[in-house]
Amino acid sequence: MRIDWADGDYARTATVLAPAADALLEAAGIAVGHRVLDVGCGNGNATLAAAARGAVATGVDAAEGLVAQAQARADAAGLSASFLVQEAERLPVADGAFDATISVFGVIFADPVPAVNEMFRVTRAGGVVGITNWRPEGAVAAAGQILQDAVPGREGPPPGWDDPEWVRELLDGAGAASIEFTEGAVAFEAASSAEWFAQQERYHPIWRAVRRAVSPADWELVRARSIEALDAGNEADEGFRATSPYMVVIATR
Numbered sequence: 001m002r003i004d005w006a007d008g009d010y011a012r013t014a015t016v017l018a019p020a021a022d023a024l025l026e027a028a029g030i031a032v033g034h035r036v037l038d039v040g041c042g043n044g045n046a047t048l049a050a051a052a053r054g055a056v057a058t059g060v061d062a063a064e065g066l067v068a069q070a071q072a073r074a075d076a077a078g079l080s081a082s083f084l085v086q087e088a089e090r091l092p093v094a095d096g097a098f099d100a101t102i103s104v105f106g107v108i109f110a111d112p113v114p115a116v117n118e119m120f121r122v123t124r125a126g127g128v129v130g131i132t133n134w135r136p137e138g139a140v141a142a143a144g145q146i147l148q149d150a151v152p153g154r155e156g157p158p159p160g161w162d163d164p165e166w167v168r169e170l171l172d173g174a175g176a177a178s179i180e181f182t183e184g185a186v187a188f189e190a191a192s193s194a195e196w197f198a199q200q201e202r203y204h205p206i207w208r209a210v211r212r213a214v215s216p217a218d219w220e221l222v223r224a225r226s227i228e229a230l231d232a233g234n235e236a237d238e239g240f241r242a243t244s245p246y247m248v249v250i251a252t253r
Helices: 011-028 045-052 064-077 112-121 139-149 164-174 193-203 205-213 216-232
Strands: 035-039 056-061 081-085 098-104 123-134 178-190 240-252
Touching: 011 045, 011 098, 011 123, 011 178, 011 193, 011 240, 035 045, 035 112, 045 056, 045 064, 045 081, 045 098, 056 064, 064 081, 098 112, 112 123, 112 164, 123 164, 139 193, 139 205, 139 216, 139 240, 164 178, 164 240, 178 193, 193 205, 193 216, 193 240, 205 216
Parallel strands: 035 056, 035 098, 056 081, 098 123
Antiparallel strands: 123 240, 178 240
């Protein structure tokens, strides 16, 4: 099932994920003058944060609508950044053009082998490839698994981005000279578990796509099972709060 990431209002989720972009840039050592490519840039969180650090920042994403939002954000903030529309598996840039190539929860939705190979191809020798990817813990991960299980025609498990050994093998195959793993976390909040789910089905591209792909009866089952899982993992005494851990992966080319 193909996802149109410009469908709905992904910017609402991107706001929550912004700290992960800062964490990845810090781990990658992004500083003034570095040439940085942000793969799967979405509406520009990491690209803009890199530009704010003085990097020469470029974002690339297959969703033209999100690229337009990213450019508008850069213009509004007075930041110099450029953006390209293309899929992660076919990056439209030269070999070794960047000091660092990063992806904040972006490349994990692409075909992993060609996309990661592309990230290494466009990074200079001695440069950095940095990726954030979700760990399979917490209430939101449980709700996400329920959503994945509902996808029509889905065969087998998704790529193993939540498995450090799978990630290490993938990056080694692309030419990594060294790989380091650290962890971070972001918190999702709402007035209630039911309200958090309602926000996803109203605004998030993946939830919206799955809802269109299944029958109304099946979607009601997804809703009920998801809210049950969210309630079970709720960390708040009042309202809803769920912490989602992620890995920060830093590889040297």
